[in-house]
Amino acid sequence: MRILVLAEDADRLDSALSAGGCEITVKSHSGEAEHLLLCEQFDVIVFHPRSDDPYFLTRMLRDYPGRALVVWLRSSSSTRVSELLDAGADEVLDGTMDDRELLARVRNAARHGRRPASQTLELGDLRIVSPSGKASWREAPLRLTKRERGVLLALAETVGETVPREVIYRKVWGYSMVRGDRSVDVNVKRLRDKLEDAAELRIRTTPGVGYRLILQVAKPDETPVAIL
């Protein structure tokens, strides 16, 4: 089992997991880790979340959907652990666990926590394969940027419901949106242009709040009817 440990002062984890026969790579710098994740395949990513970056886990889930994500805390509380599990972590380890428990929990996360590496979203004739991001309309490829695809996926999660700009931004960019930032609007405008031919899909503006995706179905010889 290949494990990437992204944490400073990871000796304890390194010795516990190496003793269990795991292949461990430790990186303290997130840039180096990002490079490794692009080039190599890991079964589990163990990381220590920085207190000043609460969306780190969100970004890891978004960017590395095929790996089990395990959080390493030096000390923990029930509140913190439940927050992390609710946010999508597959397991939370802490410094009070002995080596056998650490190893068993990482193995368990690797067995059960692995998400499907590929998911396909289909909305009418629109098809998006994540995480590769290949999108097509009636099998013709659509050239969507990473941000555009993220915005479309964020809207597609709740078709027909308004998604506030701030929520879209947090999901796609992984940070809080600054008041006045037009990033979401710019990407919605580009998406509208690129989806112009996809008549059954429309992105509607909810003034002052955000956007909603409308999916319409058209029966032969009938005007399209909004179903969602």
Added chain:
Amino acid sequence: MRFSLVPRQAEFYDLFTRAGENALEAARLVQKRFSNIPDTTIGQKAVTDLEHKGDDITAEIIGLLNTQYITPLDREDIYSLASAIDTVVDYLDDASELIDIYHIESPMEQAIEQCRILVGSTEHLANALRGLRGLRGVSKQLVALKQLEDEGDAILRDAIGALFEDDKVSPRLIIQWKDIFEALEAAIDSAETAAHLIGNIVVKNS
């Protein structure tokens, strides 16, 4: 260098008018660039070209100053005002350049507001420079410019405050936009500096 005894006073006023119009054109271009991010139809080169044009006008004013025995305004006032207008365009160029340097992907409403102030300020500055010859309506333009500059200060405070309202904002975005907001404010302030110089000229010559 030879001093000319034949006065060419009108040329000074024409050059100041051209310098003001050039600053206004640059401000309008910068406004378009900030409003249309990420559209790159108007590139930085267009702004830099106007900056070079501004340099040429300033050089012409100083060149004329060095050859004239009699000048319509105090020599030091002409020199300071020409330099101040040149600085406005320099700051506009600097602010606009940051869009490319920081690879800005989307506009920010506060920056668009700052650009509105910039266009208004340079419009009043250009009008004041146009009226310099007979000192007609100049004071009114300077008062309007000062009001806009005050509005610009409030926008800057709000813009920087927005960056720090939430501690989960991207640090990269804070660095980029704090620099841009401050660069646009520097351009607004430089228009006010030029306005102060015109105000002094009005007091001396009326």
